[in-house]
Amino acid sequence: MPSLAASDCAVVLAVKSLAAAKSRLAPLPATTDRGALVAAMLVDTLAAVRGAGIDEVLVVSPDPLVHALTAEAGAHPVPEPEPQPRLSSLNAALAHGARAATHSTVAYLQADLPALRGESLVAALDAARCAGDSAAFVADRAGSGTVLLVAGPDFVPRFGVGSAEAHRAAGAVELDPPGDRWPDLRTDIDTPADLVAAVHLGVGARTGAVLDGRTGAASGSAGQRRANTAQ
Ligand SMILES: Nc1nc2c(ncn2[C@@H]2O[C@H](COP(=O)(O)OP(=O)(O)OP(=O)(O)O)[C@@H](O)[C@H]2O)c(=O)[nH]1
Numbered sequence: 001m002p003s004l005a006a007s008d009c010a011v012v013l014a015v016k017s018l019a020a021a022k023s024r025l026a027p028l029p030a031t032t033d034r035g036a037l038v039a040a041m042l043v044d045t046l047a048a049v050r051g052a053g054i055d056e057v058l059v060v061s062p063d064p065l066v067h068a069l070t071a072e073a074g075a076h077p078v079p080e081p082e083p084q085p086r087l088s089s090l091n092a093a094l095a096h097g098a099r100a101a102t103h104s105t106v107a108y109l110q111a112d113l114p115a116l117r118g119e120s121l122v123a124a125l126d127a128a129r130c131a132g133d134s135a136a137f138v139a140d141r142a143g144s145g146t147v148l149l150v151a152g153p154d155f156v157p158r159f160g161v162g163s164a165e166a167h168r169a170a171g172a173v174e175l176d177p178p179g180d181r182w183p184d185l186r187t188d189i190d191t192p193a194d195l196v197a198a199v200h201l202g203v204g205a206r207t208g209a210v211l212d213g214r215t216g217a218a219s220g221s222a223g224q225r226r227a228n229t230a231q
């Protein structure tokens with residue numbers, strides 16, 4: 001794998017239709033607009049990616065609002081591909097985004113990282129460079145999922161349930177296996193408990209604004225909101 005200076009790889013993210021997203025956040029109060037929350041987390045994630053100095057960012061989605069938010073953030077919207085025979089729709093979307101990128105090395109990144117800071121992404125990309133020619137990944141805070149996979153064109157992404165083990169089994173090197181580094185990068189949002197963890201780390205401005213509009217698991221988030229999010 002070539003050098004992974006931030007400007008030498010593309011970042012590819014995938015977001016499903018906002019209306020269908022985050023069913024596991026259903027326990028949140030009915031006043032929470034889950035679509036707005038997913039959109040806000042995408043915007044905050046893209047702000048952190050921009051803060052990392054990445055110059056090619058692609059977001060694959062079937063949702064026109066996601067495309068608009070992506071373009072507003074200075075990234076490239078990519079339409080959802082046709083279904084692929086041997087890939088989940090998520091991995092088909094990610095592989096499609098990688099093919100649309102001009103860089104051959106791709107950092108596949110979760111789009112629901114509201115606490116992400118550019119410095120952590122840069123540090124993780126630096127660590128991936130140390131993995132040499134191998135693909136490399138960062139597991140989520142539970143250790144079972146994947147938040148970041150850095151790979152060349154021959155490595156097919158294997159996101160989905162148990163993706164950390166799937167990436168490991170396919171030969172990708174796990175970065176910081178103890179899971180001590182980059183808690184912001186590792187905190188993707190699947191459940192209300194993840195949201196509470198992200199709020200404790202400090203979420204970006206857009207996510208904080210959505211959370212401030214409701215009561216419940218993460219209420220009172222304003223005090224924990226990061227002050228330095230570029231918006
Ligand atoms: N473009 C695209 N993105 C997808 C697809 N499936 C999942 N994603 C995105 O991949 C990430 C992980 O997806 P999932 O965990 O399957 O779904 P989720 O919406 O995050 O959460 P749940 O509904 O609770 O499972 C999210 O950012 C999704 O929006 C897909 O078919 N196409």
Ligand SMILES: C=C(OP(=O)(O)O)C(=O)O
Pocket residue numbers: 140144145146147158159160161162163164188189190
């Ligand atoms: C798709 C994944 O994440 P999640 O379903 O937890 O969002 C994954 O970890 O590969």
